[in-house]
Amino acid sequence: MGSGHRRRHPTLLIPGFNLASLNYRRARRDVILAACALAVLGLLLLGQMGMWAAGRGERQAIARRLARMEGELRRRQEEVRAVLAGVPGEVMKQYESKVKAYNQILEASAFSWIGLLVELERSVPPAVSLSEIQPDHASRVVLLRGVARSFDDLSLLLRGLEQRTAFRDVYLMRQAEQKAQPGKPAGLEFAVRLVYQGDGK
């Protein structure tokens, strides 16, 4: 039956009856709730669309920027290719050899001879003498040649080198007995290969 209406209406004094089977108030409340739900959904949808539009704008801006940068890169590469094409082969070779020499100088200047000699001084026992120290600046591989009085002295040298943190990959490359000669006592001639890491690295 219809909604109750016993409350006195401010401008209508006589109350009436209601035998309607439909409940107007409930139906109106349902409509209002449905309208509110639709409005909320609509707002959410609008928000989602706004976010999507903003994201799309941002993506488009990034794509434009990327395309611009790629175009710039291509343009620079073409310029470089054009410049290189204009340089004669002989001049290029001269440049390359100069660059190679400069690099070697830079590498050599970066190599610490003093550090290497200090480390060797701490590792080489008294009965071992070094005749040749040959470093490769690029790979930091150092080749040592010398003479040890005995095999024990040579072993002492190898252990001493291995214990230093400045060296790694210490290998005995060659050993040969050297007979006594005038001015030269008998001993063991050797060659050792190692990697010099610099300041204990």
Place this chain on the structure above:
Amino acid sequence: MAWGLEIDADALRLCRAERRRGRLHLRRRAEVSVPAGLVQPGQKNGNVAEAAALSGLLHDLCRKAGCRGWVRVALPDPVFSLRTLASDELPPKREEARRFLRWQARDLLPFPAEEARLDFLPLGPGPEGRVRAVCLAARERTLVEYERVLAAAGLRASVLDARSICLAQAASASLASGTTGLLAAGRTWTTLLLVEEGRPRFWRILREAVEMWGDGERPRLLREVADSLAFCRESEGIGPVERVLLTGLGGRTAEVASVLMNWLGIPVSGLDLCAALRTEGHPEDLAQWGAAIGAAIRPC
């Protein structure tokens, strides 16, 4: 602003109105005649002889007035039964109270109580301290018949009430205090409604139409009115009627009022709906629209 619809045996009246700051604002109105026999109001049998025809009339009326959706409907008085019931106690919940009163009214209704649809207005305690309620009841299938006609015309009833109750609501300003009789003559029947302290308390439906208030039948009708007032005072405990308002009598209003005043010995006058509704500039036939206006402006 809501739509009010009066379904009568001879016409359908539809209007859009509201009451703002005590004044009536009547926006649209439209009416159409109903062929004789199409609506036969009553409590026992079917009321609508041809539902499709009535729906068609209603549909055309709505299209003419621009109405659709919810509407507050005033149905003919003979569809309903208005009774005051007394009880030691009423269930606190409204739906339970309805069921209880429906059961209590089982011997007063001309159809099985379980087939009744009932609504009530609580009254103050009676002389013996019993709880009283004024009940309006109608047969379920009769109301469903009208609701189907409305639905077929694209309408939904938010209120179904009796024509005289809606008319009394429109005339609230004249009926709010004391005990007043409202004699509403129609083309097929006449209703005498008694309103006590702003609450409908009793009605008597006379099967005599407005034409019967001519000279020939008038004495009998006057006696019927006088007997009804005496009956309701004695059996329903309603206080003495202070005055009677007449409506629907057209040109006979002044004549009938004079005779009735002499007969009853209390003031009798025509209902001035324009004054009751505090309206200006509305047509002369506003009295005919009382029920539809009352339905439209009532709270829902």
